[in-house]
Amino acid sequence: xxxxxxxxxxxxxxxxxxxxxxxxxxxxxxxxxxxxxxxxxxxxxxxxxxxxxxxxxxxxxxxxxxxxxxxxxxxxxxxxxxxxxxxxxxxxxxxxxxxxxxxxxxxxxxxxxxxxxxxxxxxxxxxxxxxxxxxxxxxxxx
Numbered sequence: 001x002x003x004x005x006x007x008x009x010x011x012x013x014x015x016x017x018x019x020x021x022x023x024x025x026x027x028x029x030x031x032x033x034x035x036x037x038x039x040x041x042x043x044x045x046x047x048x049x050x051x052x053x054x055x056x057x058x059x060x061x062x063x064x065x066x067x068x069x070x071x072x073x074x075x076x077x078x079x080x081x082x083x084x085x086x087x088x089x090x091x092x093x094x095x096x097x098x099x100x101x102x103x104x105x106x107x108x109x110x111x112x113x114x115x116x117x118x119x120x121x122x123x124x125x126x127x128x129x130x131x132x133x134x135x136x137x138x139x140x141x142x
Contacts, residue, residue: 008076009084
């Protein structure tokens with residue numbers, strides 16, 4: 001079974017916005033699970049009650065270590081992850097480690113196709129005819 005790390009913004013201006021970011025990540029995790037893989041949702045692991053128990057550096061390094069052990073990664077829907085320093089760092093780390101990353105996807109079928117290996121591995125961009133949005137598939141050539 002593939003293990004898929006969910007990448008997306010966590011920090012926000014209010015506790016409510018942080019909770020929304022967590023929920024967005026959980027929705028992606030549900031799609032990953034429905035596609036037959038096991039999602040790792042660091043947002044849920046570090047939910048609000050962990051925020052002040054240990055230094056943030058421990059949580060950040062811990063989540064990066066979890067990413068190192070995953071088979072692939074999926075960002076939260078859209079491009080909000082690009083405005084998150086942590087998410088950008090996680091995408092960069094995944095690329096350095098040759099972990100495939102799905103970014104900019106637009107529907108559940110994209111996530112399923114990515115996990116099942118149905119998307120072209122050599123293409124930088126993949127377009128679904130039924131969707132007006134572009135889906136970026138990041139794969140590092142080895």
